[in-house]
Amino acid sequence: MPELPEVEVTRLSFADRIAGAQILAVRLGKPLRWPLHGDPEALTGRCVLGVRRRGKYLLVDLDQGLLLLHLGMSGSLSFSLHPTEPGKHDHFDLRTSQGVLRLNDPRRFGAVVLVSGEEDAVAQKLLGKLGMEPLDAGFDPLRFRQGLLQRKAPIKQVLLAGDVVVGVGNIYASEVLFLAGIRPTTPAMRLSRPRVKKLHQAICDVLARAVKRGGSTLQNFSNADGEAGHFQLDAMVYGRGGMECKVCATPIRAIRQGQRTTFFCAKCQKT
């Protein structure tokens, strides 16, 4: 479910309210993608300093240690004072003095990992190879192009891989390439400077706009308050296989790239 905008909207919806809270107890449901790594009992008594984001990971800073959260494909967080009884897909509760942070994740591709800090070997394994943050000032067209020039793989797959730029998931990858007029199969290294600049612009615009609107609600995204996003991502190509391109009426094509579906318009996206 969550690409960068959804993760960021989730963060914004509870970061201020959980900051300063003391952890009272932890409840674990079914196993998630990885074990917690640390002792859940040891979390009790620690304090939450704040919540940051790196790519699609949320980093919950503690006065001692760091909690890494990932929502996987189907995860969502809620933060509430009086939570309901845990449901069958509620697999992690962090009970604090200021509310309960709960991870609901039917498919359990998500994760909660307790590490000592960002330099921790386990944390490095997960965060160490992440690319540039698309909403940060450090993400500029020149550095972006430098990253792409090393890669012969199709641009769509390079975007998804997240080692050049993070946060662009399967939906936004198709959308962003459509806006930039770039064919998803084009080798990343073959993109000219002006086309990389256009792609850079599209990534910045689309992601920033989605965060501002509260995340897309393509299916059922909701933030940690349980509010649905206000932004019906009105997709130009994603999920529109066989339908007419909104610009030129050519049928949108759906192809398979690395076990994921890509959508594009063969006329608007030449190479």
Add this chain to the structure above:
DNA sequence: AAAAGCCCCTGGATGC
């Protein structure tokens, strides 16, 4: 080093 496949898991939609 980079690229291509595999796999983790559940649920909803579709087709017979």
Add this chain to the structure above:
DNA sequence: TGCATCCAGGGGCTTT
């Protein structure tokens, strides 16, 4: 209504 099949927003790991 029941059952099989396919597909889904991610990404680490193993193999080429």
